[in-house]
Amino acid sequence: MQLEGKIALITGGSRGIGRATALLFAREGADIAFCHLNDDGRADVAAAEIRSLGRRALHRSVNVADIAAGKAFVADVARDFGPVDILFNNAGMNIRKPFVDYTEAEFDSIVAVHLKGMFFMAQAVFPAMVARGQGCIINIASQRGLKGAPNAAPYSAAKAGIIGLTRALSWEAAPRGVRVNAIAPGPITTDLTATMDPADRQAFIDALPVGRFGTPEEIAATALLLAGPQGGFYVGATLSPNGGDVMY
Template sequence: MKLSGKVALVTGGSRGIGRATALAFAAEGADIAFCHLDDGTQADATAGEIRALGKRALHRSVDVADIAAGRAFAEEAARALGPVDILFNNAGINIRKPFEAYTEQEFDRIVDVHLKGMFFMAQAVYPAMVARGEGCIINVASQRALKGAVNSAPYSAAKAAIMGFTRALAWEATPKGVRVNAIAPGPVVTDLTAAMTPEDRQAFIDALPVGRFGRPEEVAATALLLAGPDGGFYVGATLSPNGGDVMY
C-alpha cells in the first residue's frame, strides 16, 4: 500500500474532490483527518467510509480562513493520529458574478479561504515535516488559474496565486525533504459546478474535448500520484486533470 502508516490531513474533505481524495488515501493505507464547514452529516458519512477501509478518521468543522482554528485542528490531528505526513489543501468556495458587482467582503472571503487558508494551513504542518525531514503538501488550484473565466475574477486570481505560492514554497521546502506541488482540476462534478445553470453546464461540456465533466475520483488519482512514492520527482509542479480544457 502506497501510503501505509501515513497520516493525511485533508481540508474540505467531507464531499467532492476532498472526500474522493481522503478515500483514495485511506484505501492506500493512510489515516485521515479532515475538516469541513458545518457539514456534519456528510462528514460523518465520509468518516464512516474511511473507517470501513480499516483506517482511523477524525473530522471537525473548521473555517480555514480562521488561522487559529486551522492551527488548532492541525495540532489535534497530530495528537490523535500522529504527525501529519500529507496535507491536501483543498477547501474552497466561489461566488459567481460580474467583475464590477463584487463587494470588498466577497473578494476578501474568496481570497481568505483559498490563498490565506492554504498558506497558513501549510504553515501549521510544515515545521514538523521539516523536523522529520519528510512530508508532502498538495495545494488545489484550478484550470481557471490558467485560463480565467467569466464571473469568477477573484476565484481565478486566488487560484493563480496558489500556483505561485506552490512554486515559491517548493524552492524552500524541497531541500528540507518536503515535497510541494499543486493540482489544477478542470470542470469536475462537485457542488461548485452543480451551481452552474444548465445552459452554462452544457456549453462547458460541448467545449471539452472529452465531452464530459470529470469525476472527483479522477482528481484524487492525481493527488495519490503526488502523495505517494511515484511522485518523488515532481517539484513545484501543477498537474491539471482537465479533460483538455487547457492544454499546455
C-alpha cells in the same frame, strides 16, 4: 498500499474532491483527518467509510480562513494521530458574478478561503515535516488559475496565487525533504459546478475535447500520484487533469 502508515490531513474532506481523495488515501493505507464547514452529517458518513476500510478517521468543522482554528486542528491531529505526513489543501468556495459587481467582503472571503487558508494550513504542518525531513503538501488550484474565466475574477486570481505559492514554497521546502505541488483541475462534477446555469454547463461540456466533466475520483488519482512513492520527482509542479480545457 502506497500510503501505509501515513497520516493525511484533508481540508474540505466531507464531499467532492476532498472526500474522494480521503477514501482513496485510506484504501492506500493512510489514516485520515479532515475538516469541513458545518457539514457534520456528510462528514460522519465519510468518516464511517474510512473506518470501514480499517483506517482511523477524525473530522472537525473548521473555517480554514480562520488561522487560529486551522492551527488548532493541526495540533489536534498531531495529538490524536501523530504528525501530518500529507496535507491535501482542498477547501474552497466561490461566488459567481461580473467583475464590477463584487463587494470587498465577497472578494475577501474568496481569497481568504483559497489563498490565505492554504498558505497558513501549509505553514501549520510545515515545521513538523521539516523536523522529520519528509512530507508532502498538495494544493488544489484550478484551470481558472491558468486561463481565467468570466464571472470568476477573485476565484481565478486566488487560484493563480495558489500556483505561485506552490512554486515559491517548493524552493524552501524541497531541500528539507518536503515536496509541494499543485493540482489544477478542470470542470469536475461537484457541489460548486452543480450551481452553474444549465445552459452554461452544457456549453462548457460541448467545448471540452472529452465531452464531459471530470469526476472527483479522477482528481484523487492525481493526488495519489503526487503523495505516493512514484511522485518523488514532482517539485513545484502543477498537474492539470482538465479534459483538454487547457493544453500546455
